[in-house]
Amino acid sequence: MECLYCNCKILKESKEHIIQNALGGHLVSTEICCPECNNAIQKLIDDEFTNIFAPITTRIQNLKKTSNTKGKPSTAAYGLYHGETYEIFIKGNTIVSCPQLNKKLKRNLTSEDIDEIEIIGYKFDVENRSFINGICKIATNFAVMNKVPVNNLKDKMTIEISDDILAGIEFKYPVLPFAALNHFDLLMETGTPIETLYHHLILFNIGDLLWCYVDLFNTFQYYILLSDKWDGAHIYTSYCQKIERFDRTPPNVRVRKPKDILTYSQMYKVNPTTDIDIFKKSIVDKIKKTPYECDINDIVKDNVNILSPILDFSGDKEMILEYLTDVSFYQNEDGDLNAGVFRRFSPFKTGEQLRFGSYPDMIHDLMNDNQNSIRKYTFSKFERLNQYLSFSKYM
Template sequence: MKNKCFLCPPEFNNLEFDLEHIIPNSIGGRLKSDLIICKTCNNDFGHNLEISIAKQFDVICTTLNIKRERNEPPKIKLKTKEHADDFTIFPGGKTERSIKTRKIGNKEYLIYYSSLSELEKLKTQISKNREIVSEKEITEGIPGEVQKFHTLLFGFSTGNRTSYRAIAKMAAFYYLYCGGLPELIHPISGYIKGIYAANIVFPYSPESYINPPPNLENIQHTIFLTGDFETKLLWAYIELFNTFSYAIILNRNYIGPNIKSNYSINVMTGEQSTTFPPIEPKLPQKPLKNYIPDMQCRWKYLAKLVNQKLFFHNIGYKLGNDMYDYTKGTIIDEKIAEDLSNKLFSNEGSGFQSI
């Protein structure tokens, strides 16, 4: 990139560049450059696009505690399937009720607590509101016991139009990071800024994914870039969390040199690699929109990991009721937690949404 912001209009020549992540740091990206975008454009466009992509994947990033360079993923709220109650989800998957007390009758309260000291604190709070707390509080089980597992509602999406612009920005900026000529992809800048709509980004599920299904030690983001002078095509394949995959058409009349480049990062460990995958993605032949059902099959692996993380915070507690093959009083260890999580996930399933 030669002293020109990629997103600035041609008549501008802003030299005050800003450090920009190729893949947003909010979803675990580390690769960055300070020679692509100026501070003004980053404030006007970059931050809004990053907010959109971070929101799309907030359940994954917070529950799995996806590594960032600074700060932890934010706390988020999910609702339960049973009562639509709010639960706060902390980085790593720990859950806590957002509202611990609920009035259910004349001077009767439903109180949720995890320790006797917390119960006394909640009773004191109710008393401060000039309510008399009777000795008939209805509680959600005995501290140290799990009476019921709540089904927290979450879903995945291929993204909306703003998310697609963020995906296009990742592909374009990676091309520039690799030394590509900005004039060969300059029309993409208008799409990234939201000036016009175009068929540039498509959900795409290849016959063979670059990465294996995600697990708690290996969750990767990958960008694979290909420019071919003979076919006149410059395109990128982006795979996020080993799961959400997209084809991005950067130029359908490419006249630059042949280029092939690959970058991946394990967002659980921070390890980065430029090693080429054993199977290179190919631009699909059938209509790209037909790949969403295939992608949804891949989503189930990731949904299962999220569900497992949310469940694992019950380790060390005793079952307050019989559940599947386990009797009341069974202490939940890691093996039992994984088994119960899998059975609950199989019965409850998860919802998917494509836009």
């Protein structure tokens, strides 16, 4: 096994987190890099990258604390003022400054000026080098872990080795922000409040394009183009994990009547038995062993189940019809995801005909046509995360 960065033989095992440990990533591999490069990349990429998320990770219950906890930082965002887009800085939902508009108007901004600025999106995106490097590293790790030959990945990696030690690294893969392009995805991503925080990765190809979809905190969603010369086999691999640490303290199980056994067995998904000691032990074991890894299929199903009754009562018949068409594209009759389509293809209509296209290609087109619609989507995701974090603080 060779190190991805310095090409030396990996003699001593070194655990590399596919998604950074400081972000609550649980998936690890010992087949990516040597201990020296692992150390180096922590300083070159991970520290800065995970700091960007400090305003989020410090608010998640039971997640490993990162060092950057001082104050409430202002966040860069985009604001619309008299039809033009400006970079603004906000704290919560309050605009604190807009240097670009200052400059344009050649004066300090009044509160009336500020009132006229519409916040249309956070600038939490692909213009930040540390951010790109961190996201691309996750995609690369996931690809190597899934046996993608490294010569497919190295084209767009700039590696600098000095005295046998990794001294610099940059990932130059094209990165696209995700935005929901159909009713199914839009409702699944923004139609209901967050139930559980999760990270989700999908590695897939469409012809000779090899993509990795990276979704962090069910909020920061990107497509990374790892290779445009993929000549390997068809690939579609997904990994999903919950983020918040589980409370593994044994519950207080009290069985007063036989029906209680059934209730508990459903709640903890263990087999019912009338031997109370064995029953309690199986619950404790189950809680101890509950894995962080989960199935995206279950998450999608839960969301769709919540949505269906809401939709039945909404008046927009055409929207419901389109939604149902999208559902049947993504899910089979049992409500399970159809193989290999989620985040890979999106259905769209031309006239009466239903077609489907490459999701990242369609995003790429949208970026050229209407970048603000992507910003608005990203902003709504960020708002949803903020709502979840503010709420869970009081739980």
